[in-house]
Amino acid sequence: xxxxxxxxxxxxxxxxxxxxxxxxxxxxxxxxxxxxxxxxxxxxxxxxxxxxxxxxxxxxxxxxxxxxxxxxxxxxxxxxxxxxxxxxxxxxxxxxxxxxxxxxxxxxxxxxxxxxxxxx
Amino acid sequence: xxxxxxxxxxxxxxxxxxxxxxxxxxxxxxxxxxxxxxxxxxxxxxxxxxxxxxxxxxxxxxxxxxxxxxxxxxxxxxxxxxxxxxxxxxxxxxxxxxxxxxxxx
Numbered sequence: 001x002x003x004x005x006x007x008x009x010x011x012x013x014x015x016x017x018x019x020x021x022x023x024x025x026x027x028x029x030x031x032x033x034x035x036x037x038x039x040x041x042x043x044x045x046x047x048x049x050x051x052x053x054x055x056x057x058x059x060x061x062x063x064x065x066x067x068x069x070x071x072x073x074x075x076x077x078x079x080x081x082x083x084x085x086x087x088x089x090x091x092x093x094x095x096x097x098x099x100x101x102x103x104x105x106x107x108x109x110x111x112x113x114x115x116x117x118x119x120x
Numbered sequence: 121x122x123x124x125x126x127x128x129x130x131x132x133x134x135x136x137x138x139x140x141x142x143x144x145x146x147x148x149x150x151x152x153x154x155x156x157x158x159x160x161x162x163x164x165x166x167x168x169x170x171x172x173x174x175x176x177x178x179x180x181x182x183x184x185x186x187x188x189x190x191x192x193x194x195x196x197x198x199x200x201x202x203x204x205x206x207x208x209x210x211x212x213x214x215x216x217x218x219x220x221x222x223x224x225x
């Protein structure tokens with residue numbers, strides 16, 4: 001059974017950093033691109049970042065470029081999202097999601113989400 | 121690519137045929153998915169490539185459309201279908217629609 005379990009969310013002040021983790025199991029992690037998708041009541045679902053199978057290619061939405069870094073450790077079956085210079089508008093539930101077998105951003109598997117609150 | 125869903129809120133009775141709409145800002149070549157999200161849960165993939173049913177999804181769900189106009193149909197609404205439904209295009213990377221909240225009348 002495919003499982004994705006996020007951790008690392010919490011309350012953080014504006015301008016500070018936070019690192020999210022996503023532990024994967026039930027599939028060959030190194031064969032799949034991975035992504036982070038966030039959700040807020042006002043903006044809905046937003047794709048945030050993706051990473052290729054080997055980690056050599058990364059992609060970001062414009063609003064997080066230069067502030068967020070996606071990475072992965074295939075030996076640990078884990079992906080990460082390092083979030084720096086956090087802003088109030090980054091407040092959201094962050095989901096870990098698996099790309100399709102062909103690498104496109106079609107998400108059949110999601111984690112349960114971890115809440116990030118950016119507030120002073 | 122902007123994705124516009126309508127209506128934002130839909131109220132229907134058990135057994136009704138329900139239709140949800142999703143319009144893309146430009147041609148997305150049928151790279152359209154539908155997700156169901158129940159309260160407190162992650163989104164669940166229902167339909168991909170506009171009309172392909174994901175494994176394990178009940179056959180009362182179907183998708184149709186092409187180009188810019190797409191529809192999710194529930195042939196006979198069940199109480200467990202209460203949820204918010206999102207469309208997603210993956211033709212030009214990816215964007216999601218704002219969702220249609222479906223409730224039982």
